[in-house]
Amino acid sequence: MSETLPDRSSEAQRLHRELEAVWGNPTGWRALTVVNHSTLGLRFMATGLVFFLLGGVLAMLVRAQLALPDHDFMSPDIYSQVTTMHGTVMMFLFAIPMLEGLAIYLIPKMIGARDLVCPRLTAFGYWCYLFGGIILFASLLLEMAPDSGWFMYTPLSSGEFSPGLGSDFWLLGITFVEISALSAGVELTVSILRTRSPGMALHRMPLFAWYILAMALMIVVGFPPLILGSVLLELERAAGMPFFAVEGGGDPVLWQHLFWLFGHPEVYIIFLPAAGIVSTLIPVFAGRPIVGYGWVVAAILITGFISFGLWVHHMFTVGIPQLAQAFFSAASMLVAVPTAIQVFVWMATLWLGRPRMTLPMLWILGFLVIFVCGGLTGVMLALVPFNWQVHDTHFVVAHLHYVLVGGMLFPLLAGLYYWLPLVSGRLPSERLGRLGFWLTFLGFNLTFLIMHVTGLLGMPRRVYTYDAGLGWEPYNLVSSVGGFMMAAGIATVLLDLALHARFGRPSPRNPWGADTLEWSLAMPPASYNFASLPRVETRHPLWDNPRLGAEIARGEHALAGSTHGRRELIGSEALTGRVRDIIHLPTSSWWPLAAALMLAVVCISLLMRLYPLALAAFMAAGVLLLRWSWENGGHPLAAPLGHDEPVDPPLHSRTQDGPGRWTMGVALLADGAFFLSLLFGWFYLWAVSPRWQMPASSPLSLALLLGAGTLLLVAVGWLERRLRALDAGEDAGLAAALYGIAALGGLHLLLAVVMLWQAGLAPTASAQDAVLLVGLLYVLLHGGLVSLLTVLQARRATLGYVSARLPLEPRVVALLWRYQLGSYWILAAATGLLPRVIGGGP
Amino acid sequence: MTAHTAWRNPGHPVQLLLGLTIWSLWFVALYGGLSIACAVAPPAPGQGALTALNLWLGLFTLATLGALLWLARCCLSAVRREPVRAARFIAAVAAGLHLFAAGGVAFVGLPLVALPPCL
Numbered sequence: 026m027s028e029t030l031p032d033r034s035s036e037a038q039r040l041h042r043e044l045e046a047v048w049g050n051p052t053g054w055r056a057l058t059v060v061n062h063s064t065l066g067l068r069f070m071a072t073g074l075v076f077f078l079l080g081g082v083l084a085m086l087v088r089a090q091l092a093l094p095d096h097d098f099m100s101p102d103i104y105s106q107v108t109t110m111h112g113t114v115m116m117f118l119f120a121i122p123m124l125e126g127l128a129i130y131l132i133p134k135m136i137g138a139r140d141l142v143c144p145r146l147t148a149f150g151y152w153c154y155l156f157g158g159i160i161l162f163a164s165l166l167l168e169m170a171p172d173s174g175w176f177m178y179t180p181l182s183s184g185e186f187s188p189g190l191g192s193d194f195w196l197l198g199i200t201f202v203e204i205s206a207l208s209a210g211v212e213l214t215v216s217i218l219r220t221r222s223p224g225m226a227l228h229r230m231p232l233f234a235w236y237i238l239a240m241a242l243m244i245v246v247g248f249p250p251l252i253l254g255s256v257l258l259e260l261e262r263a264a265g266m267p268f269f270a271v272e273g274g275g276d277p278v279l280w281q282h283l284f285w286l287f288g289h290p291e292v293y294i295i296f297l298p299a300a301g302i303v304s305t306l307i308p309v310f311a312g313r314p315i316v317g318y319g320w321v322v323a324a325i326l327i328t329g330f331i332s333f334g335l336w337v338h339h340m341f342t343v344g345i346p347q348l349a350q351a352f353f354s355a356a357s358m359l360v361a362v363p364t365a366i367q368v369f370v371w372m373a374t375l376w377l378g379r380p381r382m383t384l385p386m387l388w389i390l391g392f393l394v395i396f397v398c399g400g401l402t403g404v405m406l407a408l409v410p411f412n413w414q415v416h417d418t419h420f421v422v423a424h425l426h427y428v429l430v431g432g433m434l435f436p437l438l439a440g441l442y443y444w445l446p447l448v449s450g451r452l453p454s455e456r457l458g459r460l461g462f463w464l465t466f467l468g469f470n471l472t473f474l475i476m477h478v479t480g481l482l483g484m485p486r487r488v489y490t491y492d493a494g495l496g497w498e499p500y501n502l503v504s505s506v507g508g509f510m511m512a513a514g515i516a517t518v519l520l521d522l523a524l525h526a527r528f529g530r531p532s533p534r535n536p537w538g539a540d541t542l543e544w545s546l547a548m549p550p551a552s553y554n555f556a557s558l559p560r561v562e563t564r565h566p567l568w569d570n571p572r573l574g575a576e577i578a579r580g581e582h583a584l585a586g587s588t589h590g591r592r593e594l595i596g597s598e599a600l601t602g603r604v605r606d607i608i609h610l611p612t613s614s615w616w617p618l619a620a621a622l623m624l625a626v627v628c629i630s631l632l633m634r635l636y637p638l639a640l641a642a643f644m645a646a647g648v649l650l651l652r653w654s655w656e657n658g659g660h661p662l663a664a665p666l667g668h669d670e671p672v673d674p675p676l677h678s679r680t681q682d683g684p685g686r687w688t689m690g691v692a693l694l695a696d697g698a699f700f701l702s703l704l705f706g707w708f709y710l711w712a713v714s715p716r717w718q719m720p721a722s723s724p725l726s727l728a729l730l731l732g733a734g735t736l737l738l739v740a741v742g743w744l745e746r747r748l749r750a751l752d753a754g755e756d757a758g759l760a761a762a763l764y765g766i767a768a769l770g771g772l773h774l775l776l777a778v779v780m781l782w783q784a785g786l787a788p789t790a791s792a793q794d795a796v797l798l799v800g801l802l803y804v805l806l807h808g809g810l811v812s813l814l815t816v817l818q819a820r821r822a823t824l825g826y827v828s829a830r831l832p833l834e835p836r837v838v839a840l841l842w843r844y845q846l847g848s849y850w851i852l853a854a855a856t857g858l859l860p861r862v863i864g865g866g867p
Numbered sequence: 868m869t870a871h872t873a874w875r876n877p878g879h880p881v882q883l884l885l886g887l888t889i890w891s892l893w894f895v896a897l898y899g900g901l902s903i904a905c906a907v908a909p910p911a912p913g914q915g916a917l918t919a920l921n922l923w924l925g926l927f928t929l930a931t932l933g934a935l936l937w938l939a940r941c942c943l944s945a946v947r948r949e950p951v952r953a954a955r956f957i958a959a960v961a962a963g964l965h966l967f968a969a970g971g972v973a974f975v976g977l978p979l980v981a982l983p984p985c986l
Contacts, residue, residue, distance in 0.1 A: 228956035351978035
């Protein structure tokens with residue numbers, strides 16, 4: 026596809042050639058090394074679409090099976106695999122990656138950046154997603170897919186009741202895919218906070234960016250509990266550590282807590298970006314700014330927080346005190362408030378504007394109808410007595426599809442139709458598009474509106490067939506007919522999308538009259554997005570200056586061209602959007618693909634119980650990731666020190682607070698969520714499990730515990746002193762000091778290993794020892810990593826890649842040292858000191 | 868205001884997270900405290916809602932409510948005097964978020980006056 030530049034002057038053409046030489050994608054085999062956000066965003070979405078179709082086929086199999094009573098073309102085993110994989114594929118392999126892909130594609134274009142802040146991380150995330158998805162889906166083809174439901178409740182998913190590899194495929198595959206989600210979460214957060222256009226203060230940011238910021242932070246905090254749960258369950262299945270087995274001091278309900286600590290926010294992680302599409306499109310098609318921008322921002326943040334306080338409403342029937350149920354019931358009702366704020370804002374914007382009934386708007390209206398109904402049944406389910414009555418029935422299935430299909434798929438299709446001209450430069454067919462909408466909308470309601478009744482009549486979910494005469498037959502038949510009608514609607518939409526690439530009318534520039542920056546770009550956008558980076562001091566840059574696209578293309582704004590050969594974008598302050606630095610980005614690379622491939626080997630080796638191979642591949646992946654990190658900062662392949670480099674603003678690697686530090690900070694937020702989930706598990710089992718076996722005295726040696734912690738304290742103190750010296754411009758003896766600090770880290774590690782050795786834990790006999798072992802391995806892994814990184818820093822200081830002129834990297838590593846110090850002492854207090862103070866026993 | 872205390876400024880972006888973070892910590896402490904107390908020393912079922920546990924949790928709830936209302940007031944009063952527009956926007960939204968968090972504490976904490984803790 027050739028781009029249609031917003032301006033065809035010779036200066037614009039010259040700039041285009043110059044920037045394309047630096048930012049352009051390699052071709053042939055080297056296309057596997059691409060790190061460009063547009064290409065990778067589209068790859069995410071294309072892969073998500075494939076998984077959506079596969080998940081849709083599974084849904085059709087389910088509806089075919091349930092269409093008639095006593096239908097048994099699928100055996101109970103296969104049916105369980107199909108329903109489990111349908112839910113898993115749609116939630117983990119379609120919804121999240123698809124929305125991440127959309128965000129990865131759009132966010133830089135909307136905030137005036139040339140790429141995301143960690144392009145190689147984008148590529149790594151994509152490969153992890155692809156390989157994880159293939160491994161997970163392969164289980165179905167091998168007829169050994171997981172069959173315990175998409176939430177994998179223990180003990181059904183444990184070794185005793187699921188002895189095959191199905192649960193392992195789920196646990197390892199999903200964990201692998203979640204690396205991708207976390208990668209996207211971290212870099213989207215930092216990109217939105219640090220790479221907005223000059224002048225684009227927080228209160229001028231497009232609402233879509235607010236939604237994605239909330240989604241990204243929710244992924245960062247919400248996914249680690251499930252990763253921990255998956256690690257623990259896999260350890261239980263593979264090594265016999267009884268985290269979820271009552272007889273060993275564990276508790277199966279702990280899995281439910283860990284799963285739903287992730288699972289309920291997940292619903293809002295899916296909903297928020299979709300609502301972001303709605304909040305972007307409605308003002309455009311209403312022809313006026315959104316009513317209550319600040320109210321929407323507040324609603325996004327409230328949703329982000331409150332959604333973490335609802336997880337127990339999925340567990341109302343497991344037997345918890347009424348008062349606790351009342352807390353979660355009230356919190357569940359509370360989350361309806363921010364959602365209602367947004368619905369009223371959208372309605373008010375339409376009311377006060379002049380709405381145009383275009384194809385994207387049709388999908389938006391469909392969303393409004395379906396999602397409001399889903400929200401209302403959600404409030405019904407928040408009421409404990411009603412929840413008890415319909416628990417595990419088709420009413421819940423109907424509700425969740427109203428929320429997820431209405432709340433995600435409809436806005437997503439609205440967004441695809443809206444941004445399609447930007448991606449392809451062509452318009453879809455209005456007639457096919459409308460036919461697709463009505464088939465999907467009517468088919469959906471025929472399937473799931475009726476399913477509410479089926480549920481109220483008592484039909485449980487996940488049963489492979491039912492007897493005639495129960496009164497469920499007509500409802501199931503109608504639902505199945507509706508399901509196939511919806512499938513026909515989706516097929517029509519896909520046909521429209523496929524045909525438009527060849528037969529679609531060429532789109533005029535900014536065909537919808539939109540206000541946001543992405544419509545100032547070439548259609549399709551060039552690899553570098555913006556030939557020059559504009560100053561933005563309004564929420565509606567294109568409404569206020571319709572000629573902005575041509576100005577950008579002619580290089581009338583900042584950082585026009587790229588004679589130096591670096592990939593550059595502007596780094597700005599999070600609140601005000603003031604320029605801070607120039608961020609230089611890495612180029613295309615094999616490292617992300619190689620590291621993800623090695624992790625795929627780890628995953629497959631663990632599945633096949635080839636543990637030595639898994640360990641070797643894990644270490645190889647570590648080496649590859651460290652080698653990747655080596656090409657950074659002042660490295661000759663990145664941005665070596667020179668005499669002609671910019672000073673005001675400086676390159677980010679010459680500052681003390683570049684985006685790498687923010688990336689580390691956000692990544693540690695995810696790490697902290699994992700650690701806190703582990704602590705929650707420790708205290709939960711201690712308080713609740715009937716056979717928790719806490720010995721009268723801690724098995725951890727007090728002297729070694731305090732000694733290892735003291736060494737850590739000294740190392741961090743020494744590092745902080747060196748950082749202050751570096752700030753003052755003193756870098757003499759830096760390498761030696763860093764080697765010394767790494768040596769202290771090594772000693773800390775040695776004492777911790779001896780402590781673990783001396784403890785004589787029996788992790789397969791008691792959950793207490795098993796949790797303790799995981800906790801100690803966690804701090805050992807972090808201690809080893811931070812010491813190794815410090816050795817590398819010392820070596821880089823020797824080579825001149827770290828110095829008073831290049832002070833950023835030690836500050837990034839310092840964050841990990843501080844984290845290790847904090848997590849070590851918290852773990853020491855919780856597992857080594859607290860049992861000594863208040864005694865053991867349940 | 869130094870870099871270490873700048874986050875207390877009502878116009879600092881951290882204010883957007885502060886009120887709801889307090890709500891979250893209160894919620895975790897409420898549920899965690901209830902669960903641990905019920906596991907360790909459950910009050911007699913016949914006492915109904917009039918237990919020391921409900922009383923302590925209720926006082927904790929009132930204290931949290933008071934803190935959130937005070938934070939909301941600080942942000943509201945800063946909206947008028949904040950000269951930077953971006954910071955004024957943050958203070959206004961933060962005031963709303965603190966108020967919502969306070970409402971959330973009151974609404975979720977209300978069952979403490981009516982329900983026995985460990986049944």
